[in-house]
Amino acid sequence: MSVEGAARIVRELTSRGYNADRETVAMIADSERPAAVLERVLRETPEDALVIRPELVRSARAAVDRAGDGTGGDGRSDRSSDGSERRLGPMPDSGSAPEDPSVSTGTDPERPSDGGGGSPVETKGSEPPDVDGEDRRETESESRVADRETVERETVERGDREVEIAGDMTGASTGTGEYRDFVAVFRDRLDRLGSKLKGRVNHRPASAIGSMPGGSEAGMVGLVNDVRSTASGHWLIELEDATGTFPWLVMKDREYAGLVDELLFDEVLAMEGTLADDAGIAFVDSMYFPDVPRTHEPSTADRPVQAALVSDVHVGSREFMGEAWDAFADWLHTDAAKRVEYLLIAGDMVEGVGVYPGQDEELDIVDIYDQYEAFNERLKGVPGDLEIVMIPGNHDAVRLAEPQPGFDEELRGIMSAHDPRIVSNPATVTVEGVSVLMYHGRSLDEVIAELPAEKASYDEPHKAMYQLLKKRHVAPQFGGHTRLAPEEKDHLLMEEVPDVFHTGHVHKLGFGKYHGVLAINSGCWQSQTDFQKRNNIQPDAGFAPIVDLDTLDVTVQKFS
Incomplete structure (x- = not known):
């Protein structure tokens, strides 16, 4: 076909x-x-x-x-x-x-490498056997019959498959915006991530460390409250827990000094060291992040099955690449894509309305509901037997503050093609035993802005994702560009290590592995906008990363 x-x-x-x-x-x-x-x-x-x-x-x-x-x-x-x-x-x-x-x-000279995740492998159909005449016709006929039998068998198997969703907070928001909500969410963060760190240090509360004699060995787990340099070029880091704050000094000539520029406010950290003679400060000997264990071994599917990971479709924008999307949808119907059984969309289905000043001048569809109707029509083009999971993004018609609940019933009714599973941002979807943490990626802007270019950049967005994996939190810094909603529970931390971490938002393609976790930012389906031109951002548009769930290898299909 x-x-x-x-x-x-x-x-x-x-x-x-x-x-x-x-x-x-x-x-x-x-x-x-x-x-x-x-x-x-x-x-x-x-x-x-x-x-x-x-x-x-x-x-x-x-x-x-x-x-x-x-x-x-x-x-x-x-x-x-x-x-x-x-x-x-x-x-x-x-x-x-x-x-x-x-x-x-994804390995041409103008594109970033996969950051150590291995080069993706091109997938093409195998050549037919060298036969002539009747033998060729018989071979082709037998092949078509075999293909149909395979499709029918796989369809039966798909009827038995299960998609598990974890961390979907849609309908479970408890925040009222009051002070106690802010206290609750940070205490929950410290308790849950702190429990992963307290076994690594001889933990003491901040108030207890302040009363210890000078020269004592001390350890503390807390939130990063402040980071500043001293006149001598050393670094002073203030950690906070439920009992108060305590200052930790990282000497500029110590090995841990190179980690200071990775720190974000409000992330959870553990330090241990020696108290000064007056016990008013501690000299850092060790620094620990919650991190992904180096011994982590990801789960994989027990059969050859694939998932397509895409994001940032932006239907309604004048720059939406409709032909590229249609080419992708057409490809999904071919034999080359017969193992693709899942489509995971990480937010920004539509361009939205009023997202940024002057956006109305760049809209092809000005009504938000019409945008979702148009997106639904595009969604109809993909095979009806795909399992589809979608989360919202910052251009979608949900609250901007994270975590973002899934769409309301009216929008769910509009996006009814193939009955997709619509969950919150973030959420974890487990397919074929492989857990995929889906997060739209708004905080990547903040990580890239705060950290050195060699550790986080738009050209290599997966490296910024490594930092979030290291911190075990998708948006640790409060009060910056990423709007965060206070809840009784911190829905943004990574309590369990995912097998795949999937983001979008920055419109750049990049992927690699960090301690066994496949981190992948899937690009977009929108060509360069006026805003991107002004900021010298060249999007990676019209790409569809395909993940082999049995090996976690990645192949990138290009449709633009």
Whole structure:
């Protein structure tokens, strides 16, 4: 089945308001008279149906085969309901050779490397055997039968698969904006992340350390309250816990001095060292982050199955790359994508309204509900048998403060194509035993702004993600550019280590592995905006990272 053939069929179905899975599209495209079969299917599908089922295609194919003249077995020609000729354009016959999609490995000279995660591998169809005449036709026929049997078998297996969601706080917001909420969220953060650190140091509360004699060995776990340099070039770090604050001095010539420039306010940290003679300060000997254990071994799927990770679609923007998205949707219907069973979208489905000054001048669709309607139409183009999980982003119609709850019922009703699972930002989705932490990535702006370029940059967004993994929190710094909502529980910390960390927001493609965790920022589907031009930002648009869940290897498909 060619990409072109699948695309024509999908376009015709979605234009009538129907969804279809890959088996349905393949059965139509592989028939001897695909145009006749498609017209028969469209005539016989009830108007209130949403999904074209394979059983209906089988019935239509049988009827067209019996007629042998394209009449569908009832003497009617291939005409639409209004009597006009169907204009589907030339449809490929069943012997058409598959087309290779455009592929990007992400390793060309103008693109950042994967930061140590290994080079992605291009995926292309294998060459057919060197046979001629009848042998070739028999081989192709047997191959098509085998492919259909494989698709049917996999469809049965998909009916039994489960998608588990953890950390979805939609409908569970408790914050009122009062002072006690701020106290509660920081205490929860300190308690839960602190428990991962207290075993590494001889922990004492700040108030107890202040009463210890000079020269004593001390250890403390706390939130970073302040970081400043001294006149001598040393670093003074003030840690805070529930009992108070205590200052820790990092000498400029010690090995830990190089870690000071990684610190963000409000992250949880552990230090141990020696108290000064007057016990008013401690000299740092060791510094610990919650971090991902170096011994961490990620879980993988027990069968060859893939997930497509995308974000920042931005439907409604004049710069939305509709042709690239449609090419991606078409590719998902081909044999090259037959192992892609999951589509994970990390926010910014639409461009939004009033997100930034002057945005109205860059909108192609000015009504927010119309934007979501248009996004839903684009979503119809992907195979109906995909499991889809979506979280909101800062351009979406939810509260801006994080954690962001999932969309309200009205927007969920609009985005009904394929019945996607809509959860909060962040949330963890486990597919095939692989846990994927999905976070839109607003805090990456802050990490990149605060840390040195070699440790966090827009050109290598995955390295900024490494920092969040190290801190075990997706947005540790409060009061900066990232708006945070105080809750009784800190929904933004990483209590469990994910196998995959998926973000978007910065419109840059980058991926690599940090202590076994695959960190991947998936780029966008929006070409360069005026704002990005003014700030010299060149987006990585029209890319679809594909993750092999059984190996956690990444291949990047390019559609722009």
